[in-house]
Amino acid sequence: MSKSSIVIAGAGQAGFQAAASLREKGHDGSIVLVGDEPSLPYQHPPLSKSYLLGKLDHAALQFRPESFFRENRIEHRAGLKIETIDREAHQAVLQNGEAIPYDHLILALGARNRPLPVPGAGLKGVFQLRTVEDADALRESLDRGRQVVVIGGGFIGLEFATIAAERGAEVTVIETADRPMARVLSKEMSSYFRTVHEAHGIRFIFGATAARLSGNSKVEVVETLDGQQFPADLVLVCIGVIPNTEIASQAGLATGNGIIVNEYLVTSDPTISAIGDCALHPNPYAASGIIRLESVQGAVDQARCVADRLTGHPAPYCSLPWFWSEQGTLRLQIAGLTQPHDHTVVRKSPPGEKEGMSVYCFRANRLVGVESANRPLDHALARKLLSGKGETPGPEQVATADFELKAWVKD
Amino acid sequence: MPSVTYVNSNGSRKTVSVAAGKSIMAAAVENNIDGIVGQCGGNAICGTCHVYVDPSQLSLLEPARDDEAATLEIVAAERRPNSRLGCQIEVKPELDGLVVEMPEYQL
Numbered sequence A: 001m002s003k004s005s006i007v008i009a010g011a012g013q014a015g016f017q018a019a020a021s022l023r024e025k026g027h028d029g030s031i032v033l034v035g036d037e038p039s040l041p042y043q044h045p046p047l048s049k050s051y052l053l054g055k056l057d058h059a060a061l062q063f064r065p066e067s068f069f070r071e072n073r074i075e076h077r078a079g080l081k082i083e084t085i086d087r088e089a090h091q092a093v094l095q096n097g098e099a100i101p102y103d104h105l106i107l108a109l110g111a112r113n114r115p116l117p118v119p120g121a122g123l124k125g126v127f128q129l130r131t132v133e134d135a136d137a138l139r140e141s142l143d144r145g146r147q148v149v150v151i152g153g154g155f156i157g158l159e160f161a162t163i164a165a166e167r168g169a170e171v172t173v174i175e176t177a178d179r180p181m182a183r184v185l186s187k188e189m190s191s192y193f194r195t196v197h198e199a200h201g202i203r204f205i206f207g208a209t210a211a212r213l214s215g216n217s218k219v220e221v222v223e224t225l226d227g228q229q230f231p232a233d234l235v236l237v238c239i240g241v242i243p244n245t246e247i248a249s250q251a252g253l254a255t256g257n258g259i260i261v262n263e264y265l266v267t268s269d270p271t272i273s274a275i276g277d278c279a280l281h282p283n284p285y286a287a288s289g290i291i292r293l294e295s296v297q298g299a300v301d302q303a304r305c306v307a308d309r310l311t312g313h314p315a316p317y318c319s320l321p322w323f324w325s326e327q328g329t330l331r332l333q334i335a336g337l338t339q340p341h342d343h344t345v346v347r348k349s350p351p352g353e354k355e356g357m358s359v360y361c362f363r364a365n366r367l368v369g370v371e372s373a374n375r376p377l378d379h380a381l382a383r384k385l386l387s388g389k390g391e392t393p394g395p396e397q398v399a400t401a402d403f404e405l406k407a408w409v410k411d
Numbered sequence B: 001m002p003s004v005t006y007v008n009s010n011g012s013r014k015t016v017s018v019a020a021g022k023s024i025m026a027a028a029v030e031n032n033i034d035g036i037v038g039q040c041g042g043n044a045i046c047g048t049c050h051v052y053v054d055p056s057q058l059s060l061l062e063p064a065r066d067d068e069a070a071t072l073e074i075v076a077a078e079r080r081p082n083s084r085l086g087c088q089i090e091v092k093p094e095l096d097g098l099v100v101e102m103p104e105y106q107l
């Protein structure tokens, strides 16, 4: 197996990591990393954070310099889209007809932004944020945006909202749900973020859905379904993503809200794996048993899991999910999968410590995750606790005045 | 430019010039230095750029902030008094000649 040819489709976080880990773990055959983006593989998270603020340059986004790929014999083929997978012939076929043969194919296709399905969404001044090109365009216009409307109050939308507000823009966030980050956060943490963001001048319009964008040469107004109108000279659309599953489903692989894989991250074809944002995988931490993650952690740990298997050390994927987001003065960190939960215990920073809080989320009396705002130690300890096999505290214990998370974490 | 020496867990050393303002983690990545991962991209969250700073030079560094100190709690290899996260050490002229040792593993 170690002399086999491995083709990786998609050169993002997961694809890059798979290539690097395969070499590190001793794969000796060829590795071809095919990506449709023109640049060397780069990280997304800074695009809505330090990169947008101009604190990082392009080169600093890249995972590794070009020499890394050469030295590790990773053939990175940039700017090429895989059109079809020929499973009979074991080939990934490019747009230009070129067929790349594989013994094993790893699909690391990521996800794309959900387009805003309303009139005016294509107007000048309307942006989305996923690629470095998106970020460059947004960065370029940021200082001209005085009236900013963010459509969608999820992580990326709010990261951008805080940056725009810091720059002095008037920022309105339009969100269909009744609270920010509703899909992923407890009510308590969601409302904490809302309060802090509002104190920094961000205005939230909940229960509202964008219905129309209008303007002459560029966007001027965002109108909601219920007829409210918001003047805007810059609009960011962040209404979630669609996993890139098409080439998999066209090839007859099982797909749903992602490419379906088993606990070893193998698709319905044993010679094809799927990882990262595109993979709908069994996850021991998910209440429903299966989930599609959109996180650096998921991409990286799944890539490593597949690299282990392909180098002769198969093990089911079972890494603890964790996530972070930076929103102005708040750093959000999540350990575990907190949704759904039926009980929470909120612990605020004691006087004398930096203001913040952690929300301990329980499902049927079991601690399933901890959400922290400006409480990095709670996050670190929760990750250690939840990824171990040891006993976890119940809600009454967490609620006692002298509760110490550290006491539960064994080395 | 200040120089920084990276010492692998097997003892091999590599010295590189680093522009002031860059982190020990970013410089390692740019110079293809094995033993530093930098999974979260420099946010003091993942703990995969753990280094042991030469004890005699430890006092040259700013103390770890709360987020770095927290993440040092969950680094994979042994945490020692001179443990730091490479992403939180910004290179500056006073740090010329800094020596950092990488742990055997980061994960």
Ligand SMILES: Cc1cc2nc3c(=O)[nH]c(=O)nc-3n(C[C@H](O)[C@H](O)[C@H](O)COP(=O)(O)OP(=O)(O)OC[C@H]3O[C@@H](n4cnc5c(N)ncnc54)[C@H](O)[C@@H]3O)c2cc1C
Binding pocket: A009, A010, A011, A012, A013, A014, A015, A034, A035, A036, A037, A043, A044, A045, A046, A047, A048, A080, A081, A082, A083, A108, A109, A110, A111, A129, A130, A131, A156, A244, A247, A275, A276, A277, A278, A293, A294, A295, A296, A297, A299, A322, A323, A324, A325, A326
């Ligand atoms: C702005 C932004 C901020 C984020 N912030 C955070 C954060 O703070 N914390 C966190 O944990 N996560 C964050 N994420 C999420 C994280 O970046 C993703 O979960 C991660 O990049 C997923 O890796 P992936 O390899 O699955 O997908 P991607 O990194 O998206 O890579 C997929 C690649 O495949 C390419 N591709 C798709 N189809 C084809 C094809 N047919 N042929 C060739 N190439 C193809 C795509 O163009 C893309 O380059 C953020 C994402 C964005 C966009």
